[in-house]
Amino acid sequence: MPAGRGVEDGEAVLTLLAQHPATARFIATKLVRRFVSDTPPGGLVQRAARAFRDTDGDIREVLRVILSSREFYSRAAYRAKIKSPFELVASALRGLGAAADTTPRTAQLVAQLGEPLYGHDAPNGYPETGRPWLGAGAVLGRINLGLALAAGQVPGVAVSRWLKQAGFDREPYDRQVGDIVAMLVGEPGTGDMRALARGDVTTTVGLVLGSPDFQRR
Numbered sequence: 001m002p003a004g005r006g007v008e009d010g011e012a013v014l015t016l017l018a019q020h021p022a023t024a025r026f027i028a029t030k031l032v033r034r035f036v037s038d039t040p041p042g043g044l045v046q047r048a049a050r051a052f053r054d055t056d057g058d059i060r061e062v063l064r065v066i067l068s069s070r071e072f073y074s075r076a077a078y079r080a081k082i083k084s085p086f087e088l089v090a091s092a093l094r095g096l097g098a099a100a101d102t103t104p105r106t107a108q109l110v111a112q113l114g115e116p117l118y119g120h121d122a123p124n125g126y127p128e129t130g131r132p133w134l135g136a137g138a139v140l141g142r143i144n145l146g147l148a149l150a151a152g153q154v155p156g157v158a159v160s161r162w163l164k165q166a167g168f169d170r171e172p173y174d175r176q177v178g179d180i181v182a183m184l185v186g187e188p189g190t191g192d193m194r195a196l197a198r199g200d201v202t203t204t205v206g207l208v209l210g211s212p213d214f215q216r217r
Helices: 007-019 021-035 042-054 059-067 085-095 105-112 136-150 159-166 173-185 191-196 201-209
Strands: none
Touching (some): 021 042, 085 136, 105 136, 136 201
8 A cells, every 4th residue: 555645544544444353343242232232142243243244334234133133022132221311311201291401401310310411531432231320329319310200390391291191190090000100111010110109190100210110221
């Protein structure tokens, strides 16, 4: 390769890096970790890396391999991922039909749970696995987030309005509990969570949002 080609040299180096097998493995591992498990299954990583190499780095095709794999649909992968603080706050607000927040409050909620937006000191970004988000203090913060949302302490969230819009206010209490769990979690929920969600309906919403079932995706 002749010297002194300027930007062409840089582009050539990037091409070499993109075509290196280690790059395919690195990207495949990160994508499998993101969509399947904190401990990426080796076989799926190999198949995803092969798709990356065979398609000259077509991420859509790599994702097709991952999202159609038996590992993605396995029992072990179901709700195995822990939501990051950003994902947790976003899903809670979306689940309660929150209005758009024009204040810094939503970003502050994410920061209070340990993930200040664009605030990670190192260039490698925030953790991609769940364990760093589940220390004792972090779990308490997640529970408190659910209770704060239920208590109307977050701009744009009104649980009473949400309950009325969803028609829960016209149901018997026992049925309300099951329907609230199903709407927020996407399934009936564990017996432990249903037993925990007792009291007034607003408290039930807060407990569901702070439960382990809601923490997973």
